[in-house]
Amino acid sequence: MGVLIVGTIGLDTVETPFGKKNEILGGSAIHAGISSSFYADTAICGVVGVDFPKKHLDFLKSKKIDISGIQVVPGETFRWSGYYEYDMNQAHTRDTRLNVYTMFDPKLPEKLKSAQFVFLANLDPELQLKVLDQLEKPTLVAMDTMDFWINNKRDALREVIKRVDFVLMNDGEARHFMETPNIPIAAKKLLKLGAKAVIIKKGEHGALLFTDKLHFSAPSYPQDMLRDPTGAGDSFAGGFMGYLAKTNDMSEKNIRRAIIVGSVMASFNVEDFSLDRMKRLKHEEIFTRFDEFRCFSEFESLSEKEAKNV
Numbered sequence: 001m002g003v004l005i006v007g008t009i010g011l012d013t014v015e016t017p018f019g020k021k022n023e024i025l026g027g028s029a030i031h032a033g034i035s036s037s038f039y040a041d042t043a044i045c046g047v048v049g050v051d052f053p054k055k056h057l058d059f060l061k062s063k064k065i066d067i068s069g070i071q072v073v074p075g076e077t078f079r080w081s082g083y084y085e086y087d088m089n090q091a092h093t094r095d096t097r098l099n100v101y102t103m104f105d106p107k108l109p110e111k112l113k114s115a116q117f118v119f120l121a122n123l124d125p126e127l128q129l130k131v132l133d134q135l136e137k138p139t140l141v142a143m144d145t146m147d148f149w150i151n152n153k154r155d156a157l158r159e160v161i162k163r164v165d166f167v168l169m170n171d172g173e174a175r176h177f178m179e180t181p182n183i184p185i186a187a188k189k190l191l192k193l194g195a196k197a198v199i200i201k202k203g204e205h206g207a208l209l210f211t212d213k214l215h216f217s218a219p220s221y222p223q224d225m226l227r228d229p230t231g232a233g234d235s236f237a238g239g240f241m242g243y244l245a246k247t248n249d250m251s252e253k254n255i256r257r258a259i260i261v262g263s264v265m266a267s268f269n270v271e272d273f274s275l276d277r278m279k280r281l282k283h284e285e286i287f288t289r290f291d292e293f294r295c296f297s298e299f300e301s302l303s304e305k306e307a308k309n310v
Contacts, residue, residue, distance in 0.1 A: 002042060003041065003238075003245045004043050004044075005121055007030075007044075008078055008122065009029050010079055014082060017085070025059070028122040031230075031269065033060070034060075034063060043065065043068065046104070049099060050074055052072065073103055076099040077099060078101040079097040080093070088270075116248075117242075119142050119237055122144050124156075132163050141165050143167060144233070150173060161193045165197065169200060190210075191210065201236060206263065216259065218263055225271045228274070232269050260294070
């Protein structure tokens with residue numbers, strides 16, 4: 001099996017300067033899973049209530065996503081309500097109702113235990129550890145988190161980081177967890193915990209990759225259509241994981257390329273509410289935007305003579 005994504009599945013009520021949508025499909029596993037599905041066979045593991053609309057499950061299946069890991073249990077589906085002002089990097093929560101998420105016990109179907117590329121999306125780190133215990137021999141495991149787990153499950157989060165290959169955090173989370181205002185220092189501290197690589201997501205300012213040997217700065221897309229940033233980070237992660245699974249190439253060069261692919265997918269996700277833009281997205285559009293990233297990031301080196309005159 002290709003990519004396994006474990007995370008939240010929910011119904012969101014989102015308000016931005018460009019409108020308001022009620023009870024729309026959301027959750028970390030959903031955004032990451034749809035993004036990954038453009039590149040590789042993808043499965044999602046999560047929990048929903050009996051009120052979860054069948055049309056959403058049908059949509060996932062239409063994208064050839066394996067939903068055998070989605071548990072349907074008595075009760076109501078996880079719900080989040082929030083809003084964005086003109087600083088679209090900052091979400092403001094109005095209400096969070098965990099509902100059936102409090103009963104989630106991730107038990108992977110046998111066929112998903114052999115997944116080669118695994119993304120532990122934003123989730124209780126104790127549940128992330130349960131998933132890690134069920135995996136056989138994955139090629140690469142990446143994880144994400146949020147401030148709530150940093151504040152309340154710090155020790156469990158450290159244990160997860162020791163056991164994964166890639167840590168994905170936004171810049172605020174990395175600073176918070178490592179207790180430093182300096183992003184490179186925060187990344188070095190995360191690497192010392194055991195991760196092989198750290199990706200710092202910076203929203204509209206791109207992404208940074210750190211390993212023991214290299215640092216790579218990925219640009220952001222100059223977005224002129226921005227309607228709803230919810231799930232952008234998960235779309236980034238899904239594109240990143242899906243591309244690595246498709247190519248099965250863990251070279252430095254390909255990891256850099258995968259980060260750009262992730263940035264491309266995130267740039268499309270924010271162009272409409274929920275998954276509406278991803279539903280319309282075509283592979284030709286992805287290729288064109290990837291080429292745009294390459295073109296506006298490329299520059300020539302200075303000649304020896306020019307360097308002396310700088």
